[in-house]
Amino acid sequence: MSRFTMQEVGWEPRIPPVEAESATPAQLAALEACPPAQRRSTYFLTLAQDPASLGERGALFNSVMYAPRGLPRAERELATAVVSIVNGCIYCTSVHARRFAELTRDTAEMQRLLDDGIGTGLPPRRRAIVDFSAKLTAEPNAVTAADLKPLRAAGLDDLEILDLIHSIAMFANANRLMQSLGRSVAP
Amino acid sequence: MAEDDLVERLLGIAPGSPLAALRLQREAIRRHTQGAWRELVLPEHPGGVSHAERAALALRVARLGGHPALIAECEAVLARTGEPAAGPRTELLLRYADLVAETPERCGQAEIDALSAQGMSPQDIVAVTQLIAFIPFQVRLLAGLRAMQEEASA
Numbered sequence: 001m002s003r004f005t006m007q008e009v010g011w012e013p014r015i016p017p018v019e020a021e022s023a024t025p026a027q028l029a030a031l032e033a034c035p036p037a038q039r040r041s042t043y044f045l046t047l048a049q050d051p052a053s054l055g056e057r058g059a060l061f062n063s064v065m066y067a068p069r070g071l072p073r074a075e076r077e078l079a080t081a082v083v084s085i086v087n088g089c090i091y092c093t094s095v096h097a098r099r100f101a102e103l104t105r106d107t108a109e110m111q112r113l114l115d116d117g118i119g120t121g122l123p124p125r126r127r128a129i130v131d132f133s134a135k136l137t138a139e140p141n142a143v144t145a146a147d148l149k150p151l152r153a154a155g156l157d158d159l160e161i162l163d164l165i166h167s168i169a170m171f172a173n174a175n176r177l178m179q180s181l182g183r184s185v186a187p
Numbered sequence: 188m189a190e191d192d193l194v195e196r197l198l199g200i201a202p203g204s205p206l207a208a209l210r211l212q213r214e215a216i217r218r219h220t221q222g223a224w225r226e227l228v229l230p231e232h233p234g235g236v237s238h239a240e241r242a243a244l245a246l247r248v249a250r251l252g253g254h255p256a257l258i259a260e261c262e263a264v265l266a267r268t269g270e271p272a273a274g275p276r277t278e279l280l281l282r283y284a285d286l287v288a289e290t291p292e293r294c295g296q297a298e299i300d301a302l303s304a305q306g307m308s309p310q311d312i313v314a315v316t317q318l319i320a321f322i323p324f325q326v327r328l329l330a331g332l333r334a335m336q337e338e339a340s341a
Contacts, residue, residue, distance in 0.1 A: 014295075014296050014299040015299060015303075015309040015312055015313070016309060046313065047313055047317070049308075049309040049310045049312070049313040050234075050310045050311075050313035050314040050317060052226045052230060052232075052314075053223070053226050053227055053313065053314055053317040053318075055222075055226070056219050056222035056223040056225075056226045056227075057219075057223045057226075057227075057317060057321070059215065059219045059222070060216060060219035060220060060222070060223055063213065063215040063216045063219060064216055067213060067215065067216065070212075070213075087291070087292075088292045089291075089292070136327050136330060136331055137327070140252070140254075140326050140327045140329075140330035140331075141252075141253050141254065141326075141330060143330045143331065143333075143334050144334055144337060145334050145335075145337040145338035145341055147334060148334055148335065148338050158205075158209050158335075159209065159212055159213075161331075161335065162209055162210070162212075162213060162335070163213070164331075165327070165328060165331030165332065165335075166213065166216055166328070168327055168331065169323075169324045169325075169327035169328040169331065170324060172320075172323035172324050172326070172327050173320045173321055173323060173324040174320075175291065176287050176288070176291045176316075176319070176320035176323060177316060177317065177320045179287075179291035179292050179294060180286070180287045180291050180294040180298075180299075180316050180320070181299075181312075181313065181316055183295075
């Protein structure tokens with residue numbers, strides 16, 4: 001059995017998160033700029049220790065994941081789940097695998113991806129997204145125009161490819177933050 | 188004068204080119220990519236992590252990432268700030284950069300506690316971790332956009 005799961009995984013920080021009672025005005029302002037669902041999360045309260053980086057990086061993250069049009073949300077979740085698998089981030093994998101399953105109602109396909117690995121059989125468009133996500137994550141400097149061909153063949157346009165690149169790049173960042181500032185706690 | 192856009196400068200993406208126009212369809216991402224670089228590497232108020240330490244960390248991770256133009260940019264930033272003072276704190280920070288950039292799954296409580304023991308506050312620890320983790324984002328963004336450039340010129 002694989003160590004990756006779609007179940008709720010916990011995350012425990014290695015430094016104290018900001019507490020509402022003792023937060024500085026800058027920390028409160030940076031949290032206020034985050035979407036409401038994020039303001040109470042232990043992870044965001046931990047990042048709020050440094051309000052300047054939370055502000056810019058948080059806004060970047062939300063634009064990458066939720067900007068309208070372009071690559072469908074479910075495919076951004078697929079890409080970020082694959083990056084998280086390649087990087088071994090159990091927490092991020094669980095969150096984005098679950099979101100993919102919720103958006104597509106295709107729990108079985110995601111479960112196979114988690115259990116059998118990213119080489120598991122997939123329809124062509126998803127295959128192309130998964131392969132590109134894995135390569136840009138593991139060997140960014142080896143990526144060339146040839147790697148875009150399967151994406152084009154699967155029908156991705158310029159904006160969709162840009163969104164895919166942004167999603168993959170964002171999780172090179174997100175996985176590293178999650179894995180170093182805290183640890184995944186099994187369900 | 189418009190703010191520098193590091194990504195476009197490093198890749199030679201000309202204003203008004205198709206790729207520049209495409210990036211403007213994601214204007215917020217473009218702006219916050221630059222904003223995060225500024226807040227992490229060139230902040231107006233560097234707090235407990237000096238400009239020299241920030242530049243040295245960025246360069247260390249850029250070298251691991253292997254993107255020549257980004258490495259050159261970080262070298263130029265470090266040339267302006269000067270090297271951070273040699274000593275156990277700088278050595279520890281550079282080792283932490285290697286760990287977070289290359290094998291973050293091997294980071295544990297001991298590595299974070301070692302930063303605290305060098306006098307780093309929770310804010311400093313988040314700041315350096317954000318900085319170290321941002322460079323791998325840039326490396327993949329640059330690599331992906333480079334492939335799009337190459338595709339367009341084929």
